Amino acid sequence: MINKKKITENWFRELRNNICSSWLEIESKKGKGKKKFSRKKWLRNKEKNNGGGEMSLLVNGNIFEKVGVNISTVYGKFDEKFSKQIPGAIKNENKFWASGISVVAHFKNPHIPSLHFNTRYIETSKGWFGGGMDMTPCIKDLKQKKYFHNELKNMCNLHDKNYYKNFKKYCDQYFYLHHRKEPRGDGGIFYDYLDKNWEKNFNFTQEVGLTFLKMSCEIIKKKINKKWTKKDKAKQLIKRGRYVEFNLLYDRGTKFGLNTNGNVEAILMSLPPLAKW
Numbered sequence: 001m002i003n004k005k006k007i008t009e010n011w012f013r014e015l016r017n018n019i020c021s022s023w024l025e026i027e028s029k030k031g032k033g034k035k036k037f038s039r040k041k042w043l044r045n046k047e048k049n050n051g052g053g054e055m056s057l058l059v060n061g062n063i064f065e066k067v068g069v070n071i072s073t074v075y076g077k078f079d080e081k082f083s084k085q086i087p088g089a090i091k092n093e094n095k096f097w098a099s100g101i102s103v104v105a106h107f108k109n110p111h112i113p114s115l116h117f118n119t120r121y122i123e124t125s126k127g128w129f130g131g132g133m134d135m136t137p138c139i140k141d142l143k144q145k146k147y148f149h150n151e152l153k154n155m156c157n158l159h160d161k162n163y164y165k166n167f168k169k170y171c172d173q174y175f176y177l178h179h180r181k182e183p184r185g186d187g188g189i190f191y192d193y194l195d196k197n198w199e200k201n202f203n204f205t206q207e208v209g210l211t212f213l214k215m216s217c218e219i220i221k222k223k224i225n226k227k228w229t230k231k232d233k234a235k236q237l238i239k240r241g242r243y244v245e246f247n248l249l250y251d252r253g254t255k256f257g258l259n260t261n262g263n264v265e266a267i268l269m270s271l272p273p274l275a276k277w
Helices: 004-027 142-157 163-174 198-223 230-249 252-259 264-270
Strands: 038-043 051-059 064-077 095-107 114-123 127-136 188-194
Touching: 004 051, 004 064, 004 095, 004 114, 004 198, 051 264, 064 264, 095 198, 095 264, 114 198, 114 230, 127 142, 127 163, 127 198, 127 230, 142 163, 142 188, 142 198, 163 188, 188 198, 230 264, 252 264
Parallel strands: none
Antiparallel strands: 038 051, 051 064, 064 095, 095 114, 114 127, 127 188
């Protein structure tokens, strides 16, 4: 019998390493001085030994204003109230195991959109994959948006012809600021509770990660030398304010992390270094 937990945990770590090394290669091509990711391990509870994670953070780079690439594997028990929101938790005496990777990048150049990606595997009495990615520009670029969605559609079609349509719709509904009646950005894909075929779902989740890495590098490289103005920067800071509002009010990962006693610094890694209202 395959060790699903170990396989997924190892994959998220491998993907973390590939994203960090690829982005550092891009970062090193502009400006002076070598930047690197600082890594910091954390534990949920040292006494109970119920998992933890590792943050990889790069701040104030030549291209990346702030980027976090976090991995975690946590386990233990949900509290009674939160268990009711998680499939299979009550039948498993509130016990859970969860591993995943979470990436958020904010850039100095306002022409480069903020990028978000995460995938995860969770087990209670059930086991499922979830995750996705989305892109949040502050300056519209229809060509960039078309490229992003075409790549996602092609990738999804390799696994299931209904994935892109369904997961794009789910993303549009999820990454929406209801209090402002506006989408967070250009959308992407978002999926959850993939639980029918473990091997198929794991292969798809791997493909999502590799596609994000490929597309993010392409998008960044195309924009790193594009000129920008103070007006462009002001637009970016306003859009980042919207990003903060979504992550604090609606984001599931934020709620899950806080409800499982995760590392607050890692959970709020997604917030930009500067924002404006």
